[in-house]
Amino acid sequence: MIVLNDTQTAPLAAELGRWRGSMLWHAHIGTAERSEIVDEYWKVIGPSVAEAAVKVFYRPEFMPRSLAAGSVFASPGVDPSTVKNCSLDPAEARRALTAPRVGPITWLSEGLAIAHGDVLGLQISRWDPLKDMAGAVRVFLQTVRQAPAFRGLVVGPKAESASEQAVLAQCSAAWEGAPADVRSRVHIGVIDRSGSEEHDLLVRQIQSAVDVVLQKSIQEGFGLTVTEAMLRAKPVVASAIGGIPLQIGHDMNGVLVQPGSPDEVWVEQLCSLVADEGSRARLGARARADVLARHTVVDHLTAVIDGVARNSRSCRTA
Structure with missing residues (x-):
């Protein structure tokens, strides 16, 4: 079987049309919204993608009607056995994060120090405008004002594009505009060496060390950073969008927050979890159990294989 992934490979589907019976095209992005831009996108790549016998989308809402034939739906999953996703004791992770040589991360704010009793919050994403990293900085700064035990981390990979650099600059500006005693408890970090084992180990340490995770996205396909946090039994406060x-x-x-909600709603939800260790434990335990039951890479591959098999049977009986 020939497997093609995402927009960049769409032209290949047309070129490989004579092998369409053994071709699968997998969309790793998507939106349930319909707009002129989205319609134009599918108008451009749709005819090429249609050459594939099987099209995989995360959700039915992400599929344009023109590609309904041969489409299957399979939400993505994480592999709990990888270096990045293996379990790590939170106390050990905190010690590693505050060690003199912590790994390929640069803190743009004041150096990271974690005190006993700190409740750590995290948003870790690309510096993509759709992830609202600047909004995460604002929410963390406001949360510190209302919950003195809170300490927030906003972390992403090296900002490569102009738009990513602009978002990182917005985050820094929001941080610098806060009073010194507030911004001393919010930390902005940039991780280098993306894709390396050293990078993955550092992400593992950061995700393991925190108590609650924020995902203040404006738009999402599925949201694997949410899945990763849930796998680590972390309660997640996230936008009710995409997957x-x-x-x-x-x-x-x-905890789900409706799209377009003001920062104050996010702060209220975070403060509630900061103050309630029991709720954090309850939500986190259920989150981990749900990921292991429904959102591993085995679940994803099983759904794809089952969909391909159903499509094959339909073709034979047509």
């Missing part, structure tokens, strides 16, 4: 509601049930295994 995130497929993973989080409000107040069951995490």
